[in-house]
Amino acid sequence: PMDTGGKIRTGKILEQLSRKAELTVISNVESPKDDPYLPEMSRLCRKFIPVPWKETERYNLKFYLKIAAQSLSRYPISVLNDYSPALEQAVLEELQRENYDLAICDFLQSTLNFRRVKNIPQLLFQHNVEATITQRHLMNAKDPVSKVFWGLQHRKMMAHEGSMCRRFDATIAVSEKDKERMEEWFSASHVFDIPTGVDTDFFKPAEGVREKKQLVFTGSMDWLPNEDAMIYFVDKIFPLIKQAEP
Structure with a gap:
């Protein structure tokens, strides 16, 4: 469902x-979590190929053992988590079966599924500069274990994200600042920005409803950058709004 920023x-x-x-x-x-939303795909695309997937349950022994094993890889953990042999194979088979003009990889975390894609122009859609996020985790790490963990993850993310931004024929950023950072950090060329907008047909005042001085944040609060953004907003920006509009 379109219920978080990236999915929207x-x-x-x-x-x-x-x-x-x-x-x-x-x-x-x-399945069955995603099943109710599958009919919506017929409105968004000509052909939809679902690949069965099961997300690992979090914060149990198996979860932490998996992280320990993934820490030995040269790839960042968030990228490893989105790699699926079945998905990679489905992509390769579809590209062999049909003729396409362009292959788009949505999110950096999906890039391992594109490792064997060849003979077609490829576009990477970057929803963030992921290395910025790992850098901030490292900067805010409190204990030695966290500092070592995020230090390694940041180094791996810098290497992988830079490699992917240079490997794909073009990269889409969601802001001018992200575009500039990809060019500066990764020496990426052919980076284009498509700024994230707001659906003003949906987010508009309802007719006949008395307007109140209220603010709404519709982002997902189970994502640390959004939590960080709201803390910054309440601490630095909201007081300025209250000064102008008591």
Whole structure:
């Protein structure tokens, strides 16, 4: 469902692209959780290929053992978590079966599934500069174990993200600042920004409803950068708003 920032952005882009091109979407699907939303895909693309997927349950012994094992890899853990042999194979088979003009990899975390994709222009859609996030984790790490862990993750993310930004034929950033950072940090060329917008047809005052001085944040609060952003907003920005509008 389009219930978090990244999914809303992807869904809206599919919505607009489908008016101009024939789209095929290949995606992990976790049943039964995702089943109610699958019919919606017929509105967003010509062809949808679901790939069965089961997310690892978090914060139990198996979860931490998996992290320990993944820490030995040269890839960042967040990238390893989104690698699926079945998804990679589905992508390769579809590209062999049909002729396409462009292959789009949505999110850096999905890039391992594109390792064997060849002979077609490839576009990477970057929803963040992921190395910025690992850098901030490292800067805010309190104990020695966390500092070592995030130091390694940041180094791996810098290497992988830079490699992918240079490997793909072009990269899409979601802001001018992200575009500039990819060019500066990774020496990436062919980076283009598509700023994240707001659906003003949906987010607008309802007619006949008395307007109140209220603010709404619709982002996902189970993502640390959003939590950080709201703390910053309340601490630094909201007092200025209250000064102007007591």
